[in-house]
Amino acid sequence: MSKNTFVLAAIFIGAALLTFLITRSGCNSSFRPLEEAQSSEEHAHEHQDEQDGKIANLLKEAHDIMYNQTGPPMQGIAKYKEVLALDSNNIEAIYNLGVLSIRTNQLEKAKDRFKKLILLQPENQEYVDTYQDILDKLGEQ
Numbered sequence: 001m002s003k004n005t006f007v008l009a010a011i012f013i014g015a016a017l018l019t020f021l022i023t024r025s026g027c028n029s030s031f032r033p034l035e036e037a038q039s040s041e042e043h044a045h046e047h048q049d050e051q052d053g054k055i056a057n058l059l060k061e062a063h064d065i066m067y068n069q070t071g072p073p074m075q076g077i078a079k080y081k082e083v084l085a086l087d088s089n090n091i092e093a094i095y096n097l098g099v100l101s102i103r104t105n106q107l108e109k110a111k112d113r114f115k116k117l118i119l120l121q122p123e124n125q126e127y128v129d130t131y132q133d134i135l136d137k138l139g140e141q
Contacts, residue, residue: 051086058083059092066096073100089120095127102134110134 058079065076077100083093098113114131121127135141 055083055086055090058086059090062093062096066100089116091117091120094120098130102130107134107138111138 062076062079062083065071065079066073077097080093080097083090084097087093094113094117098110098117101107101110101113111131111134114127114134117124117127118131
């Protein structure tokens with residue numbers, strides 16, 4: 001057996017032994033082949049895309065109900081809340097629920113929603129102005 005053949009055999013045996021030890025010790029959760037890691041990443045992207053699609057559909061349905069009057073308003077509100085269950089920082093859902101809270105004179109809810117919008121987008125002057133209007137209506141300064 002030549003020296004090169006011996007070295008290659010030793011590397012192969014070492015790699016096989018290392019793989020065996022890792023899988024037997026239970027440490028294989030952090031040791032994944034590249035293909036498996038890429039597959040997991042692709043799965044995460046697919047899941048995110050699926051969730052984004054679901055959110056987009058819910059927002060469209062809620063908008064149709066609330067602004068095109070294709071259903072009872074409470075059904076639209078439920079759709080916006082469903083969006084927030086999937087993404088608690090969804091600007092469109094928070095904003096629309098805030099506007100609806102103002103329209104129904106639920107000013108405390110409106111105040112909380114616009115406060116959150118300001119935290120998420122402090123540069124949005126519309127949110128700041130609306131929040132100040134709500135505070136004025138509540139007699140708060």
